[in-house]
Amino acid sequence: MSRRSKLYEGKAKVLYEGPEPGTLIQYFKDDATAFNAEKKGTINGKGVINNRISEHVFTRLSHIGIPTHFIRRLNMREQLIRQVEIIPIEVVLRNVAAGSICKRLGLEEGEPLPHTLIEYYYKDDALGDPLIAEEHIACFNWASPEEMHDISSMAIRINDFLCGMFAAIDIRLVDFKLEFGRLFDGDFSRVILADEISPDGCRLWDMVSGEKLDKDRFRRDLGGEEEAYREVARRLGLLQAEDSGPGEVLDLSSHRSRLRGTPPKK
Numbered sequence: 001m002s003r004r005s006k007l008y009e010g011k012a013k014v015l016y017e018g019p020e021p022g023t024l025i026q027y028f029k030d031d032a033t034a035f036n037a038e039k040k041g042t043i044n045g046k047g048v049i050n051n052r053i054s055e056h057v058f059t060r061l062s063h064i065g066i067p068t069h070f071i072r073r074l075n076m077r078e079q080l081i082r083q084v085e086i087i088p089i090e091v092v093l094r095n096v097a098a099g100s101i102c103k104r105l106g107l108e109e110g111e112p113l114p115h116t117l118i119e120y121y122y123k124d125d126a127l128g129d130p131l132i133a134e135e136h137i138a139c140f141n142w143a144s145p146e147e148m149h150d151i152s153s154m155a156i157r158i159n160d161f162l163c164g165m166f167a168a169i170d171i172r173l174v175d176f177k178l179e180f181g182r183l184f185d186g187d188f189s190r191v192i193l194a195d196e197i198s199p200d201g202c203r204l205w206d207m208v209s210g211e212k213l214d215k216d217r218f219r220r221d222l223g224g225e226e227e228a229y230r231e232v233a234r235r236l237g238l239l240q241a242e243d244s245g246p247g248e249v250l251d252l253s254s255h256r257s258r259l260r261g262t263p264p265k266k
């Protein structure tokens with residue numbers, strides 16, 4: 001049996017050569033990192049859940065006309081994707097103040113922003129993915145003005161769609177990160193959505209309790225990350241309650257009370 005070749009290994013995913021030219025296989029790991037990989041760990045079953053959630057989100061986005069790299073899910077941890085040249089910019093959309101913007105600008109976490117903000121970060125681990133302006137992108141030619149136009153208009157549409165999709169399942173989309181890539185056709189290329197959309201790269205808060213249902217549980221040592229990821233998948237209709245695992249509960253009340261400093265409800 002021939003071994004398929006590994007093209008790239010990132011912090012949460014591996015890319016393998018695909019079955020046809022122009023395709024890749026994206027494998028989702030359980031590994032979790034934070035703070036530019038200073039903190040490392042695993043979230044059991046995360047790869048399986050993120051594969052499903054990302055498949056669902058990319059499929060829904062394609063239905064509203066957003067071009068994406070997703071072709072089809074192959075198995076529990078793998079999906080077939082189109083090979084793109086990743087644009088070295090992390091596009092962050094923020095609806096509510098949380099995370100780095102609170103530190104940077106002295107905002108209170110949970111403050112709704114006057115309007116949705118788009119931020120750009122330069123994708124470079126050695127530099128710690130610094131915040132950049134569109135002027136830097138133009139100056140260093142990381143993306144053309146036409147590509148930036150496409151990226152920002154797709155990002156706004158994606159945010160509008162996802163805010164509604166999550167609101168329908170009582171989840172507030174606080175912020176999230178997108179990556180885009182160039183799909184080549186001869187000498188021409190167009191920008192399509194790449195990477196993944198999952199609780200690893202989104203802040204998702206329960207609308208009623210304010211409970212965090214995303215990677216902040218791992219970043220901030222809140223506990224209950226497996227349950228939180230599964231809860232998102234379950235609400236999206238991707239997991240049946242009985243799929244949540246034997247003896248495992250989706251109720252986060254013990255973690256919730258730990259967060260609030262009150263004893264868990266029995």
Ligand code: TMP
Pocket residue numbers: 092098099100101129175176177200201202203
């Ligand atoms: P931040 O508040 O730490 O800048 O993060 C903003 C959003 O981007 C948050 O939803 C998490 C996501 N994100 C990533 O997906 N990868 C990263 O490396 C960072 C720093 C943030």
